[in-house]
Amino acid sequence: MNDREIFINMIDDNLNEMSDTIDCLYTTSNFRVKNKLLNRLRKSMSNISMLTQGLRNDTSMNNPQPSSDRLFTLDELSRYNGRNGNPAYVAINDIVYDVTGNAAWGGATHFGLTAGTDVTSPFASCHAGQPILSKLKVVGKIT
Amino acid sequence: MNQTSNSCSNFSTRLETVSVLVHRAIDAIQQKTIKKRNLIWLELTGCSGNIISLLDGANPDFKSIACQLVNFIYDNSLMASEGEAALEKLFSMADGDYILAVEGAVSTKDNGMYNIIGRWKGQPVTAYEAVKKFGEQAGHVITVGTCASDGGISAARPNPAECVGIQNLLNRRVIKLPGCPCHPDWFMGTLAYLMLFNEPELDARQRPLMFYSTLIHDICPRRPYFNQGIFASKPGEKTCMFKLGCRGPVTRVDCPIRKWNDRVNWPIGDDSPCIGCAMFGFPDKMEPFISYDTT
Ligand code: SF4
Numbered sequence: 001m002n003d004r005e006i007f008i009n010m011i012d013d014n015l016n017e018m019s020d021t022i023d024c025l026y027t028t029s030n031f032r033v034k035n036k037l038l039n040r041l042r043k044s045m046s047n048i049s050m051l052t053q054g055l056r057n058d059t060s061m062n063n064p065q066p067s068s069d070r071l072f073t074l075d076e077l078s079r080y081n082g083r084n085g086n087p088a089y090v091a092i093n094d095i096v097y098d099v100t101g102n103a104a105w106g107g108a109t110h111f112g113l114t115a116g117t118d119v120t121s122p123f124a125s126c127h128a129g130q131p132i133l134s135k136l137k138v139v140g141k142i143t
Numbered sequence: 144m145n146q147t148s149n150s151c152s153n154f155s156t157r158l159e160t161v162s163v164l165v166h167r168a169i170d171a172i173q174q175k176t177i178k179k180r181n182l183i184w185l186e187l188t189g190c191s192g193n194i195i196s197l198l199d200g201a202n203p204d205f206k207s208i209a210c211q212l213v214n215f216i217y218d219n220s221l222m223a224s225e226g227e228a229a230l231e232k233l234f235s236m237a238d239g240d241y242i243l244a245v246e247g248a249v250s251t252k253d254n255g256m257y258n259i260i261g262r263w264k265g266q267p268v269t270a271y272e273a274v275k276k277f278g279e280q281a282g283h284v285i286t287v288g289t290c291a292s293d294g295g296i297s298a299a300r301p302n303p304a305e306c307v308g309i310q311n312l313l314n315r316r317v318i319k320l321p322g323c324p325c326h327p328d329w330f331m332g333t334l335a336y337l338m339l340f341n342e343p344e345l346d347a348r349q350r351p352l353m354f355y356s357t358l359i360h361d362i363c364p365r366r367p368y369f370n371q372g373i374f375a376s377k378p379g380e381k382t383c384m385f386k387l388g389c390r391g392p393v394t395r396v397d398c399p400i401r402k403w404n405d406r407v408n409w410p411i412g413d414d415s416p417c418i419g420c421a422m423f424g425f426p427d428k429m430e431p432f433i434s435y436d437t438t
Binding site for chain 2 (some may be wrong): 031036037039042046083084085086100103104106107108109137
């Protein structure tokens with residue numbers, strides 16, 4: 001099975017689960033159960049939005065190839081700090097990503113990290129195995 | 144902008160959760176199907192903001208908790224006794240059945256000597272000793288607020304007293320209610336749930352899902368502005384505060400629904416960005432709290 005099929009299967013699983021959850025919602029009047037079911041619906045929705053984003057960008061998770069041949073030195077990267085008109089870029093495993101409009105990078109900062117830097121090691125310790133990079137736009141490579 | 148949508152059943156159901164739980168627990172106590180539990184509340188290395196926040200609870204309020212839900216055995220700010228007489232009440236619970244609520248981190252430097260919570264039989268009692276002693280034996284431990292849950296402001300750089308969250312010192316499960324301060328509903332709902340049904344469903348970081356399951360950003364009334372790319376350039380503007388460094392997209396809790404001070408308002412509703420006070424890593428990892436000139 002290729003990555004695309006895996007994404008589609010996961011979306012189907014989530015849709016099936018949502019349909020079951022909606023059936024359950026019709027039958028319960030218990031507020032706690034309702035609360036739980038609504039939470040579950042929201043979780044499935046956020047799973048689906050993550051999976052469709054992943055499908056849209058590329059099929060390869062966390063291992064994308066730079067779509068641009070643009071090369072950056074670390075010094076050049078530091079100019080893309082998300083301030084005064086500069087976009088917000090970060091480098092992970094020598095690939096440069098655009099995080100300018102990424103919700104988790106409010107004010108071009110994220111959990112004590114700032115844009116314009118190499119964040120390979122904090123990324124590995126916090127997000128290993130999560131399909132995050134496939135959602136980001138690749139803008140180049142580190143030389 | 145500050146109104147919570149009443150037509151959304153997710154919002155309205157969630158708003159009722161705490162009052163339904165507390166009143167159901169109080170009814171069960173009156174009908175003797177469950178027992179009143181003893182509650183010990185330790186204020187350790189912190190600002191005591193969580194007990195103040197609890198006093199601000201509304202529907203249910205603090206009085207219903209203290210008079211009808213639990214036997215409130217010990218809290219140094221609220222109890223009438225003082226000095227050794229107060230500590231006597233605390234230590235009288237040593238082998239008893241109780242639920243322990245802790246606010247504030249624990250200072251660990253020099254065997255905890257930077258935070259003495261009282262004197263017992265002439266000897267100083269450190270926060271460190273109190274947490275070890277009463278934490279290991281409690282029926283349940285609830286960490287109330289960010290300092291107790293994760294070190295919080297007390298453990299912020301450079302952390303001279305070497306403060307840590309409660310879990311670092313206890314070899315047992317604790318239920319975490321981060322937030323600076325903890326919303327009264329989060330505590331009261333968790334307490335009532337524990338008494339009625341035992342432990343509520345928790346996430347991977349031991350937070351009750353009934354309060355901590357959703358990102359602020361996902362239920363923020365300003366989300367349509369985010370989606371349209373309409374951003375505030377300074378506090379006070381009525382649009383999305385992403386460019387000012389809003390931490391709503393990384394903070395899981397239900398402030399937009401529940402709001403504060405008797406459900407009057409909340410930070411984003413008052414045009415200032417979320418600073419992520421209920422998120423692990425606060426405050427160091429949530430700084431800067433405000434950013435200007437973001438592209
Ligand atoms: S970034 Fe902040 S203000 Fe904007 S929608 Fe998200 S939570 Fe609301």
